[in-house]
Structure formats: C-alpha cells, structure tokens
Amino acid sequence: MSNKTHSQPETYQIHPIGYVRRNGAGIQLEISRPFRPALKELEHFSHVMVFWRRRLSESAHDLAHTDKKIIEIACDYQFNNPETFSRVPADV
Numbered sequence: 001m002s003n004k005t006h007s008q009p010e011t012y013q014i015h016p017i018g019y020v021r022r023n024g025a026g027i028q029l030e031i032s033r034p035f036r037p038a039l040k041e042l043e044h045f046s047h048v049m050v051f052w053r054r055r056l057s058e059s060a061h062d063l064a065h066t067d068k069k070i071i072e073i074a075c076d077y078q079f080n081n082p083e084t085f086s087r088v089p090a091d092v
Contacts (some may be wrong), residue, residue: 018031031039059077062068068076 016032017035018029021028021030055077059073059079062073062076063070066073
C-alpha cells in the first residue's frame, strides 16, 4: 500500500539571469555577473544544449506531475513527434 501524501503544488519564481541580444555580429547570450560562477562548468556545452536540457527537464516534470498525454507534452515543448520525446534518456 502506497503512503503518498497530498501536498500543496510547488510554486516557482522566475528571475532573469541575463539577456539575449541581437547586434550587427549576430546573437549574443549575456549572463549577468552574479550568475557567471554557477555557469562556469557549462563552458563545455553550447548554449543550445543548456536550453535543450532545460526543455527536457520541464517536459519530464510535466510527464510525472500532470495528467497530460505524452503527445500533448511533446507538442507543448515542440518536440518533432512523440517518438523523439519518448527516446529522451531517463536521467534527464
């Protein structure tokens, strides 16, 4: 028998950590100074990979904590198709 407890939904506050700027040379990702040390170990990843992993993390949360169907979550997070979403590693 499961001993699950019902708790209040988690709430989050979103605070910007930088800016995406477009200039004559292209697009630049500018991280605010206080957040730079936390991102130091991400230097081996492209910014695209950081955003991709965040999208995977958020979609995995929805999969575990909502009643949405996989196809709905795949569409919400703009995966090409549900098969792509279903091949995401479990440790993400």
